[in-house]
Amino acid sequence: MSQNTDTNIAPQPGIMEIALYEGGASKVAGIENVVKLSSNENPFGPSEKAREAVIRAAHSMHRYPNTDHAALRQAIAEVHALDPDRIICGVGSDEIIHFLCQAYAGPGTEVLFTEHGFLMYRISAHAAGATPVQVAERDRVTDVDALIAGASERTRLVFLANPNNPTGTMIGLPEIERLARAIPQAIIVIDAAYAEYVGGDYDGGAELATRLPNVFMTRTFSKIYGLGGLRVGWGYGAREIVDVLNRIRGPFNLSTAALEGAEAAVRDRAHFQRSQSENSRMRAWLAEALMEKGVPSDTSCANFILARFADVPTAEACDAFLKAEGLIVRRVASYGLPHCLRITVGDEASCRRIAHVIGAFMAERAGGTEA
Numbered sequence: 001m002s003q004n005t006d007t008n009i010a011p012q013p014g015i016m017e018i019a020l021y022e023g024g025a026s027k028v029a030g031i032e033n034v035v036k037l038s039s040n041e042n043p044f045g046p047s048e049k050a051r052e053a054v055i056r057a058a059h060s061m062h063r064y065p066n067t068d069h070a071a072l073r074q075a076i077a078e079v080h081a082l083d084p085d086r087i088i089c090g091v092g093s094d095e096i097i098h099f100l101c102q103a104y105a106g107p108g109t110e111v112l113f114t115e116h117g118f119l120m121y122r123i124s125a126h127a128a129g130a131t132p133v134q135v136a137e138r139d140r141v142t143d144v145d146a147l148i149a150g151a152s153e154r155t156r157l158v159f160l161a162n163p164n165n166p167t168g169t170m171i172g173l174p175e176i177e178r179l180a181r182a183i184p185q186a187i188i189v190i191d192a193a194y195a196e197y198v199g200g201d202y203d204g205g206a207e208l209a210t211r212l213p214n215v216f217m218t219r220t221f222s223k224i225y226g227l228g229g230l231r232v233g234w235g236y237g238a239r240e241i242v243d244v245l246n247r248i249r250g251p252f253n254l255s256t257a258a259l260e261g262a263e264a265a266v267r268d269r270a271h272f273q274r275s276q277s278e279n280s281r282m283r284a285w286l287a288e289a290l291m292e293k294g295v296p297s298d299t300s301c302a303n304f305i306l307a308r309f310a311d312v313p314t315a316e317a318c319d320a321f322l323k324a325e326g327l328i329v330r331r332v333a334s335y336g337l338p339h340c341l342r343i344t345v346g347d348e349a350s351c352r353r354i355a356h357v358i359g360a361f362m363a364e365r366a367g368g369t370e371a
């Protein structure tokens with residue numbers, strides 16, 4: 001019997017505008033031991049303590065999780081010196097981004113983000129029926145003046161990844177403060193998914209989100225904490241915003257395993273420090289090694305490098321060359337960067353391997369032979 005797929009029941013406006021998000025690839029046909037450098041994952045995996053907490057949580061799977069996330073919020077608050085009542089936890093920071101759009105945007109309003117911004121901003125804006133507005137960057141760096149010029153009285157949200165994915169670049173917090181003061185009608189969302197990789201005393205925008213009522217910060221356990229598969233993120237800002245978002249949050253949005261795994265992860269500062277320092281060391285090494293082979297990149301403040309090629313065919317050919325060697329990186333054409341490849345900073349062995357293979361590719365292109 002054939003299925004009747006005809007229907008006059010249409011979804012809400014905006015939904016059919018959504019192009020499905022594609023995650024970084026993890027397989028190459030016919031190759032066994034691939035190195036996945038396409039999703040900005042922590043090469044050292046999660047903290048051993050997080051792993052143990054998740055296994056322990058399996059014993060209580062028949063129980064509903066708690067709904068207020070108090071223990072996890074308390075742990076985050078202690079580590080970051082923040083007020084736990086101004087924190088909300090979600091199924092990845094993606095869910096926080098979703099809540100923000102659902103709560104503050106809608107038909108007739110605009111959601112701003114930058115030219116090479118994270119694809120989830122557009123998806124979540126469409127899902128809420130709002131109009132996504134993309135604003136130009138200046139040489140792959142967020143341009144605050146362009147954002148101010150691009151805002152209108154209909155603007156409700158401005159999403160700003162800092163450092164940005166996939167460019168790896170960032171702007172200073174005084175620039176973000178200037179933006180927030182210039183458009184008080186909108187919430188400036190600092191997506192700080194990569195803040196831990198900046199180093200120094202960089203707080204990801206926490207102090208700004210404490211001080212200004214229209215700055216909100218999102219964070220994730222998917223990157224430096226190595227818990228992308230567990231799905232935990234959080235947001236921090238004005239109590240009023242957190243209260244609004246909690247009204248649309250599913251009471252059981254985070255599983256017990258997710259809550260307890262994340263809590264153990266954030267309290268394991270040794271694993272965090274090692275992940276951070278190894279990333280800084282190998283990021284500098286990889287950028288330099290690629291530069292020497294004729295592949296430049298902007299100074300990255302994150303855990304990946306945006307490798308720039310002379311043109312689109314060269315980037316595509318390099319991607320194919322890497323794949324054939326079992327190295328998976330991210331093509332970023334959908335981010336408006338078709339001549340670039342985004343390469344996650346892996347462990348030392350992966351970094352050495354990718355630099356070597358890209359060197360061989362560039363040498364072959366130049367018509368020479370590899371030393």
Ligand SMILES: *Cc1c(COP(=O)(O)O)cnc(C)c1O
Nearest residue numbers: 092093094118165193220222233
């Ligand atoms: C990876 C990433 C996130 C994290 O998303 P999760 O839902 O927390 O896994 C958020 N923003 C940007 C820009 C990212 O690259």
